[in-house]
Amino acid sequence: MSQLISIIIPCFNQSIWLAETLESVYKQTYVHWECLIVNDGSTDKTEEVAKNWAVKDDRFIYITQPNLGVSVARNTGITLSKGSIVLCLDADDLISKDYIQLAIAAFLQNPSLSLVYSEAEKFGEKRGKWILPEYSLQRMAESNIIFNAAFFKKEDWKRVGGYDEKMKEGLEDWEFWIHILKNGAKVYQIPKVCFFYRINNQSRNRSIIFNNYKILYEYISKKHIDFFIKNIGTYPELVKKMNKMKREFEALKYSRKNALKVIFNTLIFRKRKG
Incomplete structure (x- = not known):
């Protein structure tokens, strides 16, 4: 029996891009997936777009909640999901049609893997290859070198207590990767561009003002102080x-x-x- 993959897509007022994102999921060559669209209190047409896709294909599942932030939305979706492997995808980004198939192949070839991601490309206001440093724990301690749309095991999500719901201003994916990987978990990068990161004025990372970024940085540093001291000898x-x-x-x-x-x-x- 083929393994079920759960794709979690939180959406807060991103309905203008949501259909394109769902289309990239719909076109996957690997067909054993479910896609949980979590409406995080949107005031635009998110509900309309999501429900239309749920009618088109019952593998799309619509969920709604008050605006509680991306970490809560991801945790809500993962809690309700049925797959053993999870992919969190932002509502304005895209994936190649073979991304799931290549990721599943990697997990099957090496069951000890904890995280699988790919090469990436930017599109929108800026275009071009997204040059990601080669993975290592030391580089991960210096900055987030893995985008949020990577595959991980649901059991690891449970083990670390999910995404940190206190991190409402951003960097929650970096903290989540650190939590999963810091004890030496295995990572694999697919040598192909399978993830497309949209650059636009509404991107969450752009909205993190310096003061909030500093607070988030310090929060992660203190929460995982053992990890940072071990890998770079001091605070980031x-x-x-x-x-x-x-x-x-x-x-x-x-x-x-x-x-x-x-x-x-x-x-x-x-x-x-x-």
Whole structure:
């Protein structure tokens, strides 16, 4: 019997893109899936679009809830899902028609895998290949290097307590990946572009203002302090600042125009300290 895949699509006022996203699910070459569309308190035509697709194909399941945020919406959908492998997909992004089939093949070939994702491409206001760093726990500690639309096992979601519902402003997918992977779980990247990330003015990541980002960053750092200390020896914020200083120094060092200035300022600094 083929394995059932559960696709969870939270939607908050994204009905203008939702049909296109559902179309990309509908066209999957792997047919044993269910798609739970979670209306997170939308005030647009999300309900109308979702219900139309549920009539078209009963593998689409419509769920509605008050506006409680993407983490709650994902957890709601996963709780009601029946598949053992889950894919969370934002309501404005797209997947290639063979994404599920390739992911299932990877899990079958290596049952010890905890997470499977692919190469990615941006479209919309910006277009082009999304260059993702090669996966490692150290790189994951420095920043989120895996997009949210990756496949994971429902048992792992249960083990870590799902998406953190306190993280309503963003970065919840990064925290979720850290929680699942931090003890050395195995990851595989499909060597093909199967995920298409839409860039638009309403993208959630764009709406994270600096102050909120800092708070979220500190929250993740403290929640997984053992992970960050083990992999980068300190808090991510300090590493971020150090990397920025390093880039600025390298830019000055290799600039002929500023080379003498760097040397001069260094000598002055040493003289004052002396």
